[in-house]
Amino acid sequence: MNPTSLVGKLAASKPGKALRTRLENVNKDKLSTTLLLAPYVLLFTLFIVVPVAAAIGLSFTYFNGIQAPEFARMFGLYNYVMILTQDEVFLRYVLPNTLKYAIITGPGGYVLSFLMAWMLSQIQSKPRKWLALALYTPSMLGGVLIGVIFRTLFSGDKSGYINAALINLGLVNTPIDFLQSGDYLMGIMLFVTLWSSMGIGFLSMLAGILNINKEMYEAAYIDGIKNRMQEIFYITIPSMKPQMLFGAVMAIVGAFNAGGIGVALSGSNPTPQYAGQLIVNHIDDYGFIRYEMGYAAALSVILLGVILLFSRVAYRLFGERD
């Protein structure tokens, strides 16, 4: 064979073939990536994106779940106007209750989780493991079981543990109907939620504290840090900002997710004298009991807005500056 033609052939065919297989590989890779992503993206869109979008859309309509939604009066803002001006239950009970509940159990539960995690980090690993398990246990009970436990503990007759104890100690003469009373229900809800607030965010912060490089502390003490308080604010928290942020987001979500607790404890929606009525219960009341779904959707949008606001604060505090 003629050597020059062979060289020519090689020059012509090899890069072409290599390029073609590379292109084929790129296409294969693209297809594979799409297949890997598709199920999650599809499910995420259907059950998270679409519901949020639908809530926003429906909030501008009158919709009773049977007839097609109608665009609401006042340029679609009717529901919002009604909520903010006419809904006495919302303005007098639901909004103040929700804010009180969210502020105490969100940031409160968060600070509590951090303090507990920090203290756990100061002891040896074996006992730490068991104590962390004890603190985490309430968060894995779930709403139903928590309802069972606290409904019998706070039972309104003298067979309830708390009432029996109070009577034994001579503090009260007749049992208090804790869960049906407007005076006590919110307090019990706050207690139960804080008790069960040490969940995944707490574990994240514990891991974060344990992973901080010890040399950071040594350097800080050489630089003149004097006590544990300064240590926490100048070293610990700044060194674990990502975990602090994750913990904060989990605390916020936890606080709003646990909103059904008042209904679980009292056994009725609306809760007695609206004492434990939170925005989540108000949504259920309008959506699933009265079938005013447009109105309920507007309430949902307000709730999502409040959650977003809380999260913005958390990102402002702990997020890395862009």
Next chain:
Amino acid sequence: MMASFLGTQINPKRFHPSQIKFYLFLIPVGLFMILPVFYVVGQAFKPLSELFLFPPRFIVSNPTLDNFARLFRTASGTGVPMTRYLFNSLIITTLTIVLTLIITLATGYALSKKKFRLKKTIFQINQTALMFVATAVAIPRYLVVTGLGLTNSFAAHIIPYLAMPVGLFLVKQFIDQVPDELIEAAKIDGANDWHILTKIIGPLVKPALATVAILSFQMIWNTTESSNIYVIDETKKTFAFYMSTLTNSTAGPAGAGIAAAAGLVMFLPNLAIFIIMQGNVMDTMSHSGIK
């Protein structure tokens, strides 16, 4: 001199008297946290005579399995036996966990190691969705479930819960720790994505998968939402739902005993799984930070 650095006491190897104050605080708090759990255990093993006792006593004197026996014999008002609900819950929970793990692992791998245009956007959206509160949009979710024709089927218990933003977030962060070279080397040896996922990434990120399994388990095993809203057929409802009806209808101490027994059946799998996997969870949490 070195010992005077207070900071070196984080994660101490040895006991030091300075730790006593933490124990003095943490041990009572820890006991207080699990007190209600002890209470359920006590209730569950109490015979009727002790459940009716006044004043109520925390400690059981004659423990018995009566409550469990009665629980397993009970049936709902519509005649569906309790064991049916438990069976449903087991099937639904298992399927949900398996599917969640597969979907989350595949997506986490793509988001961590592949190059494509929307990569950053998808991750950002998922990160925003960490604060998604499903109960806030229960109604539109119900409309989606109805629109897809899932109502009244087993799928209604499973499909709406498969996309778990926290799970994807944790798995993706964990896969980020796997060196790219490992995957490149496997590719040169001719491995495709399936091999890389099952032979390399999967085994390496087991702790994160264990964590996602736990989170998914806790959500599905404990939820009553799907039974309350999506499913009408009583024979397709879950154990958590059955338990919530127990506490609503059966008033009085006898009911409380059965409810406590059911509570333990709910809680023990949770506890067992978490204790087995606690180390894995803590491993995963080391990479859980949001940047």
